């Protein structure tokens with residue numbers, strides 16, 4: 001390496017951020033970033049980014065199912081796409097020359113993948129690895145979900161999301177937006193009506209984007225809902241959605257065993273209850289959430 005350490009670090013982050021450019025029109029495609037995050041978790045835990053196909057076929061498939069957009073693709077097939085295709089981005093290698101996308105040759109040859117050696121070497125720097133993980137997770141997921149994804153790949157969310165940030169430039173948020181959303185919804189959860197306060201301050205109620213900020217969702221009143229912390233999380237994970245008539249839909253894939261958890265079912269079919277004059281979520285943003293986030297189909301009553 002002739003150029004300096006900082007150049008090298010920026011080059012690594014730029015190479016990884018190019019994965020994001022495969023997305024168009026707000027379509028989510030977190031498959032490759034999830035594989036790289038899994039490899040970073042592996043590198044941090046074991047000192048090597050090696051992931052066998054057997055591991056990918058379960059762990060990566062689970063990550064894609066749990067944190068990816070709704071999809072009818074078979075789990076092993078959904079893992080085979082990034083496991084083979086990430087090679088063409090020049091950051092992933094396989095120990096056998098197998099065709100793109102096909103599960104059978106991966107299984108038959110017990111193929112093992114790993115980050116490209118020079119890249120892996122650079123990412124042994126814990127600070128750079130943390131910056132890379134942060135960049136990947138924040139470009140794909142909202143803040144409600146990023147910590148869950150990091151934990152799922154074996155990385156420490158506090159260390160990564162709390163790390164001093166000299167690397168990445170971020171799209172600027174409008175600081176006044178959350179306040180405007182909470183006001184527009186009377187500082188209550190738009191789904192359950194929770195309106196907790198501690199003293200004079202609202203507690204446990206957040207401004208939620210319908211179309212995620214990371215996927216072009218604007219800080220606009222017709223792209224926001226005030227939601228309690230629980231329903232914000234469930235909305236961002238696709239447990240809860242909105243129908244064309246703006247009634248709440250509960251995913252039929254959500255299950256719960258206690259009455260506390262099962263109270264979520266009772267939201268199904270409820271209308272939103274905005275303050276008079278509040279702009280309701282725009283159809284385009286609701287459609288994005290339905291297509292990219294909600295784990296349909298909804299419950300049938």
Ligand SMILES: [Zn+2]
Pocket residue numbers: 189190191192193194227228229230231
């Ligand atoms: Zn709520």
